[in-house]
Amino acid sequence: MKLLDLxxxxxxxxxxxxxxxxxxxxxxxGPDRVLRLWESPELAVILxxxxxxxxxxxxxxxVAAGVPVLRRPSGGGTVVIGPGCLxxxxxxxxxxxxxxxMIEVAHEYVLSRVRxxxxxxxxxxxxxxxxxxxxxxxxxxxxSLRCKRAHLLYHGTLLYAFPLEEVARWLAPPPRQxxxxxxxxxxxxxxxxxxxxxxxxxxxxxxxxxxxxxDRWPRELTAQLVAERxxxxxxxxxx
Numbered sequence: 001m002k003l004l005d006l007x008x009x010x011x012x013x014x015x016x017x018x019x020x021x022x023x024x025x026x027x028x029x030g031p032d033r034v035l036r037l038w039e040s041p042e043l044a045v046i047l048x049x050x051x052x053x054x055x056x057x058x059x060x061x062x063v064a065a066g067v068p069v070l071r072r073p074s075g076g077g078t079v080v081i082g083p084g085c086l087x088x089x090x091x092x093x094x095x096x097x098x099x100x101x102m103i104e105v106a107h108e109y110v111l112s113r114v115r116x117x118x119x120x121x122x123x124x125x126x127x128x129x130x131x132x133x134x135x136x137x138x139x140x141x142x143x144s145l146r147c148k149r150a151h152l153l154y155h156g157t158l159l160y161a162f163p164l165e166e167v168a169r170w171l172a173p174p175p176r177q178x179x180x181x182x183x184x185x186x187x188x189x190x191x192x193x194x195x196x197x198x199x200x201x202x203x204x205x206x207x208x209x210x211x212x213x214x215d216r217w218p219r220e221l222t223a224q225l226v227a228e229r230x231x232x233x234x235x236x237x238x239x
Contacts, residue, residue, distance in 0.1 A: 003210035004036040004217060005201065011044035011070055011081070012230035018089050019073045019225055020218040022146060022153040025091055030218060032151060033096070035210035036089035037201055043082035045069040045170050048144060051078050052239050058170055067170055071229075071236045074155065076131065076144030077174050084162035086197060088114070088204055089155040100152060106145055107131050110154045114141075117207035121195045129178030131156075137180060138191040159192045160200060 004021075008014050017036075024030025045057055045067060053059060053069055056078040062069050081087065090110055092100065099105045111127050118125045118133070128134045133141035133156075143156030168186040181189050205211075229235040 001033040001035055001208050001210040002031045002212055002214040003205055004034055004214040006217065007038040007041065011040050011068055012226050013222060014038055014040060015070055015072050016222045016225035016230050017217065018153060018155055020221040021091050022148055022151060023221060024218050025151045026148040031214060032093045034091040034214060035205060035208045037204065038087045039083065039085065040081045043067055043080065043166060045078060045080055047071040047078050048076040049073055050075060053237055055175060056172055058172060062170055069236060074144035074146040074153065076142060077176065078171055079142055079157055080167050080170050081157060084160060086158040086160060086200055087155065088158060090208065092152050093150055094152060101147065106152055106154060111143060113207050117203040120203055121199055122193055128180050132178065135193060139189055140191050140193040158200065160195050160197055162192055164190055
């Protein structure tokens with residue numbers, strides 16, 4: 001598997017790069033097995049593909065403070081990212097595992113490997129809800145996926161040193177909650193998994209056997225997707 005440890009300057013560019021990797025793989029013009037690691041240099045609110053921005057965020061506060069609210073191409077709920085939140089992306093062809101095109105199988109396949117990698121650094125990591133990772137019933141990782149004709153993009157958050165108070169500051173209580181949350185507010189539900197970020201990166205790379213650096217990434221398609229989607233209110237504020 002290829003390894004791309006690359007953070008672009010803006011959250012919009014980073015979201016676009018994930019989608020560009022998937023598009024190139026599905027078109028047969030790029031590698032079809034990639035682990036990407038990145039960490040946003042600034043706070044940003046990231047909506048799932050079908051999330052309603054006014055319902056799931058403190059929209060007026062985000063606008064007043066200049067916190068970007070962007071929409072990713074995958075499903076799932078709204079998250080806050082920034083320094084202290086490692087982002088990982090796994091790109092796979094469906095033939096990497098039987099029935100990987102089925103959503104439940106994809107969650108199990110990817111999250112079980114991520115969980116096992118984290119268990120080498122911190123005990124008690126569990127898969128909870130549809131696509132969460134948690135310790136002692138508190139979530140530190142949310143995950144989502146995007147399916148194309150022949151490939152799967154799976155990506156998620158890993159909180160390790162994130163200022164947790166920022167989540168409640170920018171996000172409203174989510175309209176859809178896993179049962180294990182039990183109605184808890186953000187501050188009582190999320191936590192950091194205190195792990196050295198270098199060790200975290202190394203554990204993920206080992207888990208996916210991502211040994212070979214990806215030297216060429218889709219610059220032109222990334223820029224095109226930023227211009228067409230991620231820098232446009234029509235995409236980020238739809239629904």
